[in-house]
Amino acid sequence: MNPVVIVGAGLAGLTLARVLHLNDIPAVVYEGEESLNPRAQGGQLDIHDFNGQVALRQCQLMDEFRSVITMGAEAMRFLDTDGQVVGEIPDDGELTNPEVLRGELRRILVESLPEGTVRWGHKVASVEAANGAHRVNFADGESVGADVLVGADGAWSRVRAYLGGAVPEYTGTLWAETFLHDVEVRHPAAAAIVGRGAMLAMQPGKGIFGHREANEVIHSYVVMKKPLSWSDTLDLTNRERALRTIADQLGDGWAPQLIELITAGDTAPVIRPIWGLPLGHTWDRVSGVMLVGDAAHLTPPDGDGANWALFDGAELGTLIAENPGDIDAAFDAFAERMLPRSAESSEEGYQSFERTFGYNAPANLRNMMEGIKTYGREYHQ
Structure with missing residues (x-):
């Protein structure tokens, strides 16, 4: 058979390519970025035992996965704005939801593929029907035909x-992120308040989120309910001024060590509007084409997006391998499983995001902590 053409070298597309490779089915992945790490690849991910780890087992990459786990990072604590701990969940050491850097996870997937599988520097401009199949047009004017096409190209999927699918909608929330390096030596107060895992301090519609990463790094975010245009007013040419402006959006009453997570940032802030696809959205069913990951079910960050992307890729690859002579049957079987699952997960994701970062966030966090009888695995967001 002709190679399966996969658009997007994110977690879903790479996992699909890996499972196809293990089943001797040719695939090629087209990716707009010029190389594996031309930019920061996002922060830490907790990889769940019921979806993300299932996919990695199917990829036969569990040893490689275990080698990049950030030990102890499953811990989570919730703080008031004065820095007092409302509740804390320790890392239980059982690797139920171990934390790994997105970039490291993506690396081991890329390295598991034959050389040349990923074609870097191929930014997709459009896709069109062509002679009973499909044509992917790239920004440089080149194009490639595809009998079998999988869109793993994320939020703004071509x-x-x-x-004819839906367009992502702005949720009304912006995240501004920065990084603190060598934190035990250079930022001990920030290191102490975050701990070894994740820390969240919220007020209605705003807050600070800190996440300890490998190599003594803290990845910090300010969460803000703002118009999408607000970021246009921010002067990003002056790092210190921009970080101070962002911190000022929180107002008064925040502990200095919490504010330091933003103002002491060692990197210029990156503003990330939070987008999501409408609940219940769908797309036209076209022979030989399927979507996976965020291209199929983009949801505000809730800890599940990367996991379901991995799971989508592994599941679709397995179904294609079981029925390589009838791709549409494999795609239909996948859609019958993925669409109800993603609809349920997306609804839960929107609800979880609003509970955590919305206008009733402090009360929600306290109620959530009160529901934990012991600080352990009874907690599940």
Whole structure:
């Protein structure tokens, strides 16, 4: 068979390519970025035992996965704005939801593929029908035909657009992120308040989120309910001024060590508007084409997106391998499983995001902590 054409070298597309490779099914992945790490690849991910780790087992990459786990990082604590701990969940050491850097996870997937599988520097401009199949047009004017096409190209998927699918909607929330390096030596107060895992301090519609990463790094975020245009007013040419402006959006009453997580940032802030696809969205079913990951079910960050992307890729790859002579049957079987699952997960994801970062966030966090009888695995967001 002709190679399966996968658009997007994110977690879903790479996992799909890996499972196909293990089953001797040719695949090629087209990715707009020029290389594996031309930019920061996002922060730490907790990889769940019921979806993300299932996929990695199917990829036969569990040893490689275990080698990049950030030990102790499953811990989570919730703080008031004065820095007092409301509740804390320790890392239980059982690796139920171990933390790994997205970039490291993506690396081991890329390295598991034959050389040349990923074609870097191929930014997709459009997709169109062509002679009973499909044509992927790249920004440089080149194009490639595809009998079998999988859109793993994320939030602004060109493949989803080809299928007449929905466009992401702005949730009303912005995240501003920065990084603190060598924190035990250079930022001991910030290191102490975050701990070894994640820390969250919220007020209605705003807050600070800190996440300890490998190599003594803290990844910090300010969460803000703001118009999408607010970021246009921010002067990003002056790092210190921009970080102070962001911290000022929180107002008064925050502990200095919490504010330090933002103002002491060693990197210029990156503003990330939070987008999501409408609940219940769908797309036209076209022979030979399927969507996976965020291209299929983009949801505000809730800890599940990367896991379901991995799971999508592994599941679709397995179904294609079971029925390589009838791709549409494999795609239909996948859609019958993925669509109800993603609809339920997306609804839960929107609810979880609003509970954690919305206008009733402090009360929600306290109620959540009161529901934990012991600080352990009874907690599940």
